[in-house]
């Protein structure tokens with residue numbers, strides 16, 4: 489199948505036009521697209537008029553899918569599909585104090601999906617169904633480019649360190665309102681290499697973001713200072729791309745090589761609904 493590829497920025501992202509994601513891609517095309525994705529970290533497919541089943545089918549061509557762990561966040565009957573939205577199941581606004589609205593605000597912090605899991609996600613795919621008139625963009629940051637740009641002393645400092653990612657560190661607000669003790673116990677803190685080797689490209693990435701709580705073997709203050717410095721470094725404009733969503737846009741990003749965050753918008757006056765599928769990881773990072 490023939491398609492066009494246009495880089496979005498020098499460091500991050502490629503736009504692919506000419507493919508129809510309603511139908512399965514043949515193996516050769518899929519392999520070419522996957523290579524482009526690995527090289528550019530995120531791939532944008534504009535103007536895709538797909539439904540949930542088609543999104544699930546395309547995502548399964550990439551790998552096995554994660555299931556959504558909170559019923560309030562999924563499309564009814566489809567635990568593979570996460571609704572990133574300020575709307576209830578009838579597309580009416582949710583009250584501002586709803587736990588899901590807190591989750592949305594937390595997603596405005598830089599993070600990589602599921603890094604709080606022992607086996608974190610490989611990829612996420614987000615398809616825009618309803619977009620606000622202003623705001624609600626998604627930003628991405630390239631963690632491999634950010635690693636490469638570190639000075640040698642910092643690379644040496646972080647190369648053998650272990651970082652602890654903890655959902656209830658980054659999502660303190662959700663803690664009290666949305667989870668039972670049993671659900672909390674199911675998401676304990678997990679260990680990852682701070683300089684993670686990407687399992688497909690072999691490049692090193694700074695495996696960081698808001699779920700990163702502390703560094704093993706380091707005092708709290710020192711540990712937080714290093715995490716904050718690395719987060720700041722990795723999210724400089726030169727490593728990032730900001731996407732202003734149009735209905736029909738599909739973005740497929742590599743959670744092993746990118747941070748992302750949603751930007752704020754008028755969540756009580758503007759409707760926004762994007763559907764996400766998440767490709768599960770293939771093994772632990774250590």
Ligand SMILES: [Fe+2]
Pocket residue numbers: 595599600601748
């Ligand atoms: Fe996310």
